[in-house]
Amino acid sequence: MEVEILQEDGMSSGRTVALDPTVFGIEPNDHVLWLDVKRIQANKRQGTHKTRERSDVRGSRRKLYRQKGTGNARAGDAKSPIRRTGGRTHGARPRDYTQNLNKKTKRLARRSALSYRAASGNVRVIENFSMDVPSTRQLKDLLALLEVDGQKVLIVTDGVEQEIYRSAQNLQKVNVREAQSLSTVDVLDAEVLLIQEGALDVITDVLSTAQPA
Known part of the structure:
Protein backbone atom coordinates (compact mmCIF):
# COMPACT_ATOMS: atom_id res chain seq x y z
CA MET A 1 0.00 0.00 0.00
CA GLN A 46 -2.68 -0.27 41.20
CA GLY A 47 -4.26 -3.11 43.15
CA THR A 48 -4.08 -1.14 46.41
CA HIS A 49 -7.78 -1.56 47.28
CA LYS A 50 -8.35 -2.67 50.88
CA THR A 51 -11.34 -2.96 53.20
CA ARG A 52 -11.22 -3.70 56.91
CA GLU A 53 -12.02 -7.29 57.69
CA ARG A 54 -12.77 -8.82 61.07
CA SER A 55 -9.13 -8.89 62.13
CA ASP A 56 -8.63 -5.23 61.11
CA VAL A 57 -11.56 -3.71 63.03
CA ARG A 58 -10.82 -2.15 66.38
CA GLY A 59 -12.76 -3.60 69.29
CA SER A 60 -12.87 -6.20 72.04
CA ARG A 61 -12.86 -9.89 71.27
CA ARG A 62 -15.05 -10.60 74.30
CA LYS A 63 -18.17 -12.66 73.64
CA LEU A 64 -21.15 -10.29 73.84
CA TYR A 65 -23.31 -12.59 75.97
CA ARG A 66 -23.52 -16.23 76.94
CA GLN A 67 -24.28 -18.81 74.30
CA LYS A 68 -27.56 -20.17 75.70
CA GLY A 69 -30.47 -19.09 77.84
CA THR A 70 -30.94 -15.50 76.68
CA GLY A 71 -33.51 -16.13 73.95
CA ASN A 72 -31.32 -14.27 71.45
CA ALA A 73 -29.44 -15.69 68.55
CA ARG A 74 -25.98 -16.81 69.49
CA ALA A 75 -23.35 -14.10 68.97
CA GLY A 76 -19.60 -13.80 69.08
CA ASP A 77 -17.69 -10.55 69.56
CA ALA A 78 -18.57 -7.05 68.32
CA LYS A 79 -16.22 -7.43 65.36
CA SER A 80 -18.49 -10.02 63.76
CA PRO A 81 -19.39 -9.11 60.15
CA ILE A 82 -23.12 -9.14 60.97
CA ARG A 83 -22.65 -6.27 63.45
CA ARG A 84 -22.74 -2.64 62.40
CA THR A 85 -19.26 -2.07 63.81
CA GLY A 86 -17.91 -5.35 62.49
CA GLY A 87 -15.51 -6.09 59.70
CA ARG A 88 -16.42 -6.77 56.10
CA THR A 89 -16.82 -10.35 54.94
CA HIS A 90 -14.50 -11.34 52.08
CA GLY A 91 -13.39 -7.73 51.65
CA ALA A 92 -11.06 -6.46 48.96
CA ARG A 93 -7.39 -7.13 49.57
CA PRO A 94 -4.29 -5.71 47.84
CA ARG A 95 -3.30 -7.84 44.88
CA ASP A 96 -1.21 -7.74 41.74
CA TYR A 97 -3.26 -7.58 38.53
CA THR A 98 -0.25 -7.85 36.22
Missing part, protein backbone atom coordinates in the same frame (compact mmCIF):
# COMPACT_ATOMS: atom_id res chain seq x y z
CA GLU A 2 1.42 3.35 -1.08
CA VAL A 3 0.68 6.54 0.90
CA GLU A 4 1.70 10.12 0.28
CA ILE A 5 4.30 11.77 2.48
CA LEU A 6 2.84 15.07 3.65
CA GLN A 7 4.60 18.29 4.53
CA GLU A 8 3.93 20.43 7.59
CA ASP A 9 1.65 22.66 5.55
CA GLY A 10 -0.58 19.71 4.70
CA MET A 11 0.54 19.61 1.07
CA SER A 12 2.02 16.58 -0.62
CA SER A 13 5.81 16.41 -0.73
CA GLY A 14 5.66 14.65 -4.07
CA ARG A 15 7.01 11.49 -2.52
CA THR A 16 5.29 8.28 -1.46
CA VAL A 17 6.18 5.45 0.88
CA ALA A 18 5.10 1.83 0.82
CA LEU A 19 3.52 0.50 4.00
CA ASP A 20 4.97 -2.90 4.83
CA PRO A 21 2.18 -5.44 4.18
CA THR A 22 3.41 -7.64 7.04
CA VAL A 23 2.74 -4.76 9.43
CA PHE A 24 -0.10 -2.76 7.88
CA GLY A 25 -1.74 -5.32 5.62
CA ILE A 26 -2.33 -8.52 7.60
CA GLU A 27 -5.66 -10.13 8.45
CA PRO A 28 -6.36 -8.71 11.94
CA ASN A 29 -6.68 -11.20 14.79
CA ASP A 30 -9.49 -9.93 17.03
CA HIS A 31 -8.85 -12.43 19.82
CA VAL A 32 -5.19 -11.42 20.11
CA LEU A 33 -6.26 -7.75 20.12
CA TRP A 34 -8.58 -8.47 23.04
CA LEU A 35 -5.85 -10.32 24.94
CA ASP A 36 -3.36 -7.46 24.55
CA VAL A 37 -5.85 -4.72 25.43
CA LYS A 38 -6.88 -6.69 28.54
CA ARG A 39 -3.21 -7.07 29.51
CA ILE A 40 -2.44 -3.37 29.09
CA GLN A 41 -5.50 -2.24 31.04
CA ALA A 42 -4.91 -4.78 33.81
CA ASN A 43 -1.29 -3.70 34.20
CA LYS A 44 -2.44 -0.12 34.84
CA ARG A 45 -4.40 -1.16 37.93
CA GLN A 99 -0.73 -10.03 33.15
CA ASN A 100 1.72 -10.92 30.44
CA LEU A 101 1.78 -12.26 26.91
CA ASN A 102 4.64 -13.61 24.88
CA LYS A 103 6.44 -11.18 22.59
CA LYS A 104 5.11 -12.81 19.43
CA THR A 105 1.49 -12.32 20.52
CA LYS A 106 2.01 -8.70 21.51
CA ARG A 107 3.58 -7.92 18.13
CA LEU A 108 0.69 -9.61 16.33
CA ALA A 109 -1.76 -7.47 18.31
CA ARG A 110 0.00 -4.25 17.28
CA ARG A 111 0.17 -5.34 13.66
CA SER A 112 -3.55 -6.18 13.76
CA ALA A 113 -4.41 -2.75 15.15
CA LEU A 114 -2.23 -0.99 12.56
CA SER A 115 -3.80 -3.05 9.78
CA TYR A 116 -7.27 -1.99 10.89
CA ARG A 117 -6.29 1.68 10.69
CA ALA A 118 -4.52 1.26 7.34
CA ALA A 119 -7.51 -0.58 5.84
CA SER A 120 -9.77 2.34 6.75
CA GLY A 121 -7.37 4.85 5.18
CA ASN A 122 -6.54 6.53 8.48
CA VAL A 123 -2.76 6.24 8.38
CA ARG A 124 -1.01 9.47 7.37
CA VAL A 125 2.74 9.85 6.98
CA ILE A 126 4.32 13.26 7.52
CA GLU A 127 7.89 14.45 7.13
CA ASN A 128 9.89 14.58 10.34
CA PHE A 129 9.15 17.82 12.13
CA SER A 130 9.95 19.34 15.49
CA MET A 131 9.00 22.42 17.47
CA ASP A 132 11.39 24.93 19.01
CA VAL A 133 9.05 25.73 21.90
CA PRO A 134 5.78 24.19 23.05
CA SER A 135 2.86 25.82 21.25
CA THR A 136 -0.67 24.46 21.36
CA ARG A 137 -1.78 26.98 18.74
CA GLN A 138 0.96 25.92 16.30
CA LEU A 139 0.13 22.24 16.69
CA LYS A 140 -3.59 22.89 16.33
CA ASP A 141 -2.96 24.87 13.12
CA LEU A 142 -0.87 21.97 11.78
CA LEU A 143 -3.70 19.51 12.41
CA ALA A 144 -6.11 21.87 10.66
CA LEU A 145 -3.84 22.03 7.60
CA LEU A 146 -3.74 18.24 7.57
CA GLU A 147 -7.57 18.19 7.85
CA VAL A 148 -7.58 15.97 10.94
CA ASP A 149 -8.62 18.55 13.55
CA GLY A 150 -11.65 17.50 15.57
CA GLN A 151 -10.72 13.82 15.28
CA LYS A 152 -8.89 11.64 17.79
CA VAL A 153 -5.32 11.88 16.51
CA LEU A 154 -2.27 9.92 17.58
CA ILE A 155 1.01 11.56 16.59
CA VAL A 156 3.78 8.98 16.42
CA THR A 157 7.24 10.56 16.69
CA ASP A 158 10.63 9.22 15.68
CA GLY A 159 12.13 9.93 19.09
CA VAL A 160 11.58 12.00 22.21
CA GLU A 161 9.84 15.26 21.21
CA GLN A 162 9.09 17.07 24.44
CA GLU A 163 7.89 20.24 22.70
CA ILE A 164 5.35 18.33 20.58
CA TYR A 165 4.24 16.30 23.60
CA ARG A 166 3.72 19.39 25.75
CA SER A 167 1.95 21.20 22.91
CA ALA A 168 -0.63 18.41 22.75
CA GLN A 169 -1.40 18.46 26.48
CA ASN A 170 -4.22 20.99 26.09
CA LEU A 171 -5.72 19.28 23.05
CA GLN A 172 -8.26 16.80 24.34
CA LYS A 173 -8.29 14.53 21.29
CA VAL A 174 -4.56 14.52 20.53
CA ASN A 175 -2.00 12.11 21.95
CA VAL A 176 1.73 11.81 21.25
CA ARG A 177 3.72 8.57 21.47
CA GLU A 178 7.22 7.52 20.51
CA ALA A 179 7.32 4.83 17.85
CA GLN A 180 9.36 2.56 20.11
CA SER A 181 6.69 2.60 22.85
CA LEU A 182 3.59 2.44 20.65
CA SER A 183 0.96 0.11 22.12
CA THR A 184 -2.14 -1.64 20.82
CA VAL A 185 -4.41 0.55 22.97
CA ASP A 186 -2.79 3.72 21.59
CA VAL A 187 -3.57 2.66 18.02
CA LEU A 188 -7.11 1.46 18.68
CA ASP A 189 -8.00 4.55 20.69
CA ALA A 190 -7.12 6.89 17.80
CA GLU A 191 -9.19 7.61 14.72
CA VAL A 192 -6.20 8.87 12.72
CA LEU A 193 -2.53 7.93 12.97
CA LEU A 194 -0.16 10.74 12.04
CA ILE A 195 3.21 9.01 11.73
CA GLN A 196 6.49 10.80 11.20
CA GLU A 197 8.56 9.42 8.33
CA GLY A 198 11.33 8.31 10.67
CA ALA A 199 8.84 6.77 13.07
CA LEU A 200 7.42 4.64 10.27
CA ASP A 201 10.86 3.10 9.77
CA VAL A 202 11.07 2.30 13.49
CA ILE A 203 7.64 0.67 13.54
CA THR A 204 8.48 -1.39 10.47
CA ASP A 205 11.84 -2.50 11.88
CA VAL A 206 10.26 -3.55 15.20
CA LEU A 207 7.20 -5.34 13.90
CA SER A 208 8.08 -6.72 10.47
CA THR A 209 10.56 -9.18 11.95
CA ALA A 210 7.82 -10.98 13.92
CA GLN A 211 7.02 -14.44 12.63
CA PRO A 212 3.50 -15.03 11.30
CA ALA A 213 1.18 -16.26 14.03
Whole structure:
Protein backbone atom coordinates (compact mmCIF):
# COMPACT_ATOMS: atom_id res chain seq x y z
CA MET A 1 0.00 0.00 0.00
CA GLU A 2 1.42 3.35 -1.08
CA VAL A 3 0.68 6.54 0.90
CA GLU A 4 1.70 10.12 0.28
CA ILE A 5 4.30 11.77 2.48
CA LEU A 6 2.84 15.07 3.65
CA GLN A 7 4.60 18.29 4.53
CA GLU A 8 3.93 20.43 7.59
CA ASP A 9 1.65 22.66 5.55
CA GLY A 10 -0.58 19.71 4.70
CA MET A 11 0.54 19.61 1.07
CA SER A 12 2.02 16.58 -0.62
CA SER A 13 5.81 16.41 -0.73
CA GLY A 14 5.66 14.65 -4.07
CA ARG A 15 7.01 11.49 -2.52
CA THR A 16 5.29 8.28 -1.46
CA VAL A 17 6.18 5.45 0.88
CA ALA A 18 5.10 1.83 0.82
CA LEU A 19 3.52 0.50 4.00
CA ASP A 20 4.97 -2.90 4.83
CA PRO A 21 2.18 -5.44 4.18
CA THR A 22 3.41 -7.64 7.04
CA VAL A 23 2.74 -4.76 9.43
CA PHE A 24 -0.10 -2.76 7.88
CA GLY A 25 -1.74 -5.32 5.62
CA ILE A 26 -2.33 -8.52 7.60
CA GLU A 27 -5.66 -10.13 8.45
CA PRO A 28 -6.36 -8.71 11.94
CA ASN A 29 -6.68 -11.20 14.79
CA ASP A 30 -9.49 -9.93 17.03
CA HIS A 31 -8.85 -12.43 19.82
CA VAL A 32 -5.19 -11.42 20.11
CA LEU A 33 -6.26 -7.75 20.12
CA TRP A 34 -8.58 -8.47 23.04
CA LEU A 35 -5.85 -10.32 24.94
CA ASP A 36 -3.36 -7.46 24.55
CA VAL A 37 -5.85 -4.72 25.43
CA LYS A 38 -6.88 -6.69 28.54
CA ARG A 39 -3.21 -7.07 29.51
CA ILE A 40 -2.44 -3.37 29.09
CA GLN A 41 -5.50 -2.24 31.04
CA ALA A 42 -4.91 -4.78 33.81
CA ASN A 43 -1.29 -3.70 34.20
CA LYS A 44 -2.44 -0.12 34.84
CA ARG A 45 -4.40 -1.16 37.93
CA GLN A 46 -2.68 -0.27 41.20
CA GLY A 47 -4.26 -3.11 43.15
CA THR A 48 -4.08 -1.14 46.41
CA HIS A 49 -7.78 -1.56 47.28
CA LYS A 50 -8.35 -2.67 50.88
CA THR A 51 -11.34 -2.96 53.20
CA ARG A 52 -11.22 -3.70 56.91
CA GLU A 53 -12.02 -7.29 57.69
CA ARG A 54 -12.77 -8.82 61.07
CA SER A 55 -9.13 -8.89 62.13
CA ASP A 56 -8.63 -5.23 61.11
CA VAL A 57 -11.56 -3.71 63.03
CA ARG A 58 -10.82 -2.15 66.38
CA GLY A 59 -12.76 -3.60 69.29
CA SER A 60 -12.87 -6.20 72.04
CA ARG A 61 -12.86 -9.89 71.27
CA ARG A 62 -15.05 -10.60 74.30
CA LYS A 63 -18.17 -12.66 73.64
CA LEU A 64 -21.15 -10.29 73.84
CA TYR A 65 -23.31 -12.59 75.97
CA ARG A 66 -23.52 -16.23 76.94
CA GLN A 67 -24.28 -18.81 74.30
CA LYS A 68 -27.56 -20.17 75.70
CA GLY A 69 -30.47 -19.09 77.84
CA THR A 70 -30.94 -15.50 76.68
CA GLY A 71 -33.51 -16.13 73.95
CA ASN A 72 -31.32 -14.27 71.45
CA ALA A 73 -29.44 -15.69 68.55
CA ARG A 74 -25.98 -16.81 69.49
CA ALA A 75 -23.35 -14.10 68.97
CA GLY A 76 -19.60 -13.80 69.08
CA ASP A 77 -17.69 -10.55 69.56
CA ALA A 78 -18.57 -7.05 68.32
CA LYS A 79 -16.22 -7.43 65.36
CA SER A 80 -18.49 -10.02 63.76
CA PRO A 81 -19.39 -9.11 60.15
CA ILE A 82 -23.12 -9.14 60.97
CA ARG A 83 -22.65 -6.27 63.45
CA ARG A 84 -22.74 -2.64 62.40
CA THR A 85 -19.26 -2.07 63.81
CA GLY A 86 -17.91 -5.35 62.49
CA GLY A 87 -15.51 -6.09 59.70
CA ARG A 88 -16.42 -6.77 56.10
CA THR A 89 -16.82 -10.35 54.94
CA HIS A 90 -14.50 -11.34 52.08
CA GLY A 91 -13.39 -7.73 51.65
CA ALA A 92 -11.06 -6.46 48.96
CA ARG A 93 -7.39 -7.13 49.57
CA PRO A 94 -4.29 -5.71 47.84
CA ARG A 95 -3.30 -7.84 44.88
CA ASP A 96 -1.21 -7.74 41.74
CA TYR A 97 -3.26 -7.58 38.53
CA THR A 98 -0.25 -7.85 36.22
CA GLN A 99 -0.73 -10.03 33.15
CA ASN A 100 1.72 -10.92 30.44
CA LEU A 101 1.78 -12.26 26.91
CA ASN A 102 4.64 -13.61 24.88
CA LYS A 103 6.44 -11.18 22.59
CA LYS A 104 5.11 -12.81 19.43
CA THR A 105 1.49 -12.32 20.52
CA LYS A 106 2.01 -8.70 21.51
CA ARG A 107 3.58 -7.92 18.13
CA LEU A 108 0.69 -9.61 16.33
CA ALA A 109 -1.76 -7.47 18.31
CA ARG A 110 0.00 -4.25 17.28
CA ARG A 111 0.17 -5.34 13.66
CA SER A 112 -3.55 -6.18 13.76
CA ALA A 113 -4.41 -2.75 15.15
CA LEU A 114 -2.23 -0.99 12.56
CA SER A 115 -3.80 -3.05 9.78
CA TYR A 116 -7.27 -1.99 10.89
CA ARG A 117 -6.29 1.68 10.69
CA ALA A 118 -4.52 1.26 7.34
CA ALA A 119 -7.51 -0.58 5.84
CA SER A 120 -9.77 2.34 6.75
CA GLY A 121 -7.37 4.85 5.18
CA ASN A 122 -6.54 6.53 8.48
CA VAL A 123 -2.76 6.24 8.38
CA ARG A 124 -1.01 9.47 7.37
CA VAL A 125 2.74 9.85 6.98
CA ILE A 126 4.32 13.26 7.52
CA GLU A 127 7.89 14.45 7.13
CA ASN A 128 9.89 14.58 10.34
CA PHE A 129 9.15 17.82 12.13
CA SER A 130 9.95 19.34 15.49
CA MET A 131 9.00 22.42 17.47
CA ASP A 132 11.39 24.93 19.01
CA VAL A 133 9.05 25.73 21.90
CA PRO A 134 5.78 24.19 23.05
CA SER A 135 2.86 25.82 21.25
CA THR A 136 -0.67 24.46 21.36
CA ARG A 137 -1.78 26.98 18.74
CA GLN A 138 0.96 25.92 16.30
CA LEU A 139 0.13 22.24 16.69
CA LYS A 140 -3.59 22.89 16.33
CA ASP A 141 -2.96 24.87 13.12
CA LEU A 142 -0.87 21.97 11.78
CA LEU A 143 -3.70 19.51 12.41
CA ALA A 144 -6.11 21.87 10.66
CA LEU A 145 -3.84 22.03 7.60
CA LEU A 146 -3.74 18.24 7.57
CA GLU A 147 -7.57 18.19 7.85
CA VAL A 148 -7.58 15.97 10.94
CA ASP A 149 -8.62 18.55 13.55
CA GLY A 150 -11.65 17.50 15.57
CA GLN A 151 -10.72 13.82 15.28
CA LYS A 152 -8.89 11.64 17.79
CA VAL A 153 -5.32 11.88 16.51
CA LEU A 154 -2.27 9.92 17.58
CA ILE A 155 1.01 11.56 16.59
CA VAL A 156 3.78 8.98 16.42
CA THR A 157 7.24 10.56 16.69
CA ASP A 158 10.63 9.22 15.68
CA GLY A 159 12.13 9.93 19.09
CA VAL A 160 11.58 12.00 22.21
CA GLU A 161 9.84 15.26 21.21
CA GLN A 162 9.09 17.07 24.44
CA GLU A 163 7.89 20.24 22.70
CA ILE A 164 5.35 18.33 20.58
CA TYR A 165 4.24 16.30 23.60
CA ARG A 166 3.72 19.39 25.75
CA SER A 167 1.95 21.20 22.91
CA ALA A 168 -0.63 18.41 22.75
CA GLN A 169 -1.40 18.46 26.48
CA ASN A 170 -4.22 20.99 26.09
CA LEU A 171 -5.72 19.28 23.05
CA GLN A 172 -8.26 16.80 24.34
CA LYS A 173 -8.29 14.53 21.29
CA VAL A 174 -4.56 14.52 20.53
CA ASN A 175 -2.00 12.11 21.95
CA VAL A 176 1.73 11.81 21.25
CA ARG A 177 3.72 8.57 21.47
CA GLU A 178 7.22 7.52 20.51
CA ALA A 179 7.32 4.83 17.85
CA GLN A 180 9.36 2.56 20.11
CA SER A 181 6.69 2.60 22.85
CA LEU A 182 3.59 2.44 20.65
CA SER A 183 0.96 0.11 22.12
CA THR A 184 -2.14 -1.64 20.82
CA VAL A 185 -4.41 0.55 22.97
CA ASP A 186 -2.79 3.72 21.59
CA VAL A 187 -3.57 2.66 18.02
CA LEU A 188 -7.11 1.46 18.68
CA ASP A 189 -8.00 4.55 20.69
CA ALA A 190 -7.12 6.89 17.80
CA GLU A 191 -9.19 7.61 14.72
CA VAL A 192 -6.20 8.87 12.72
CA LEU A 193 -2.53 7.93 12.97
CA LEU A 194 -0.16 10.74 12.04
CA ILE A 195 3.21 9.01 11.73
CA GLN A 196 6.49 10.80 11.20
CA GLU A 197 8.56 9.42 8.33
CA GLY A 198 11.33 8.31 10.67
CA ALA A 199 8.84 6.77 13.07
CA LEU A 200 7.42 4.64 10.27
CA ASP A 201 10.86 3.10 9.77
CA VAL A 202 11.07 2.30 13.49
CA ILE A 203 7.64 0.67 13.54
CA THR A 204 8.48 -1.39 10.47
CA ASP A 205 11.84 -2.50 11.88
CA VAL A 206 10.26 -3.55 15.20
CA LEU A 207 7.20 -5.34 13.90
CA SER A 208 8.08 -6.72 10.47
CA THR A 209 10.56 -9.18 11.95
CA ALA A 210 7.82 -10.98 13.92
CA GLN A 211 7.02 -14.44 12.63
CA PRO A 212 3.50 -15.03 11.30
CA ALA A 213 1.18 -16.26 14.03
